[in-house]
Amino acid sequence: MSTEEQRLAPLREKIDALDAEILNLLTQRAKAAQEVGHVKGGFSSPVFRPERERQVVARLQEINTGPLLADGIAAIWREVMSACRALEARQTIAYLGPAGTFSEQAAQTYFGHSIVGLPCASLDEVFKSVEKGAAQFGVVPVENSSEGAISRTLDLLLDSSMRISGEVVLPIRHHLLTKTGNLDGVTTVCAHAQALAQCQQWLSVHAPHLKRQAVSSNAEAARLAASDPTLVAIAGDPAQEAYGLQAVAAQIQDDPHNRTRFVVVGAYECQPTGKDQTSLVLSVDNQPGAVHRLLAPLAKHGVSMNRFESRPARKGTWEYHFYIDIAGHADDAKVVKALEELKETAAFYKNLGSYPHSA
Numbered sequence: 001m002s003t004e005e006q007r008l009a010p011l012r013e014k015i016d017a018l019d020a021e022i023l024n025l026l027t028q029r030a031k032a033a034q035e036v037g038h039v040k041g042g043f044s045s046p047v048f049r050p051e052r053e054r055q056v057v058a059r060l061q062e063i064n065t066g067p068l069l070a071d072g073i074a075a076i077w078r079e080v081m082s083a084c085r086a087l088e089a090r091q092t093i094a095y096l097g098p099a100g101t102f103s104e105q106a107a108q109t110y111f112g113h114s115i116v117g118l119p120c121a122s123l124d125e126v127f128k129s130v131e132k133g134a135a136q137f138g139v140v141p142v143e144n145s146s147e148g149a150i151s152r153t154l155d156l157l158l159d160s161s162m163r164i165s166g167e168v169v170l171p172i173r174h175h176l177l178t179k180t181g182n183l184d185g186v187t188t189v190c191a192h193a194q195a196l197a198q199c200q201q202w203l204s205v206h207a208p209h210l211k212r213q214a215v216s217s218n219a220e221a222a223r224l225a226a227s228d229p230t231l232v233a234i235a236g237d238p239a240q241e242a243y244g245l246q247a248v249a250a251q252i253q254d255d256p257h258n259r260t261r262f263v264v265v266g267a268y269e270c271q272p273t274g275k276d277q278t279s280l281v282l283s284v285d286n287q288p289g290a291v292h293r294l295l296a297p298l299a300k301h302g303v304s305m306n307r308f309e310s311r312p313a314r315k316g317t318w319e320y321h322f323y324i325d326i327a328g329h330a331d332d333a334k335v336v337k338a339l340e341e342l343k344e345t346a347a348f349y350k351n352l353g354s355y356p357h358s359a
């Protein structure tokens, strides 16, 4: 045995013993979750409780003395709770497919890996799957830090009866991918239109000779590039892994901090956690100062606005819907007051849901 092995052996023995203890404790935790599941079953109440999961992680992060980092605690318990939740009832989660999309990654980041994934062909289908009960929740992109709002998602949120019950923000890193890891014989770069836009400067400088072709998703681009040697795909880590591709160039997005925010939609109404966000859709009559008057109650009651987005109301007139995210839960005292007053001035008011804020 080498000196290194001699020193590692007792440490590994210690890790093996600790893992056995952890497994024993996890088994007890899983049995407690099963019992919780039986109680909920008796009341026909939902299995997934995002507020409770938030509370579990926040408490552990607070009592954590290190060296594990807060992010590590969150990642470990996300999977622990995902596995426990699956013992109560494995949740089906709809997202924009095929396999290997950032939407799939967002679903796994939010719900953990012990879920049944339901990849859908379009954002519309994600909403429909949840509405008709084929999935308990859907995960849809709502805005990108470089390209702005995902307008189809905004329209679907407006028209659907689904509630927002969570959000997740992912760093979006695009790579240039082929089967071989080089560009020999490649004539065309294909990706979702959003990804082509997010990498356009890089492409103009480093690959100006390649034709650009928009396809339905980056994962679809990766799938095509895996079998067609004339194609190079722009896609992220999940698609690279799913389709066994190699990087010609990594992280080619023009903005190194490129991020996408996804929301979780379903029938569930979240309870307050003390660190929530509420999403609203509003409109006002087309009069001078109307938007200012509309938002005045927020300032009056000290409710901060995290996001303001406008979208044409699609009525053929110059009218807009405003998508507004405010800090706090709709049941928080000052939010209740602000929203009561805000409703009085709004020509249209829709509360999309209150949910634990990710930031």
Ligand SMILES: O=C(O)C(=O)C[C@]1(C(=O)O)C=C[C@@H](O)C=C1
Binding pocket: 033, 036, 037, 047, 048, 049, 050, 052, 053, 056, 080, 081, 082, 084, 085, 088
């Ligand atoms: O506390 C509950 O309601 C549970 O079902 C247990 C548990 C957990 O593993 O801690 C699992 C699923 C819920 O989403 C929340 C928490």
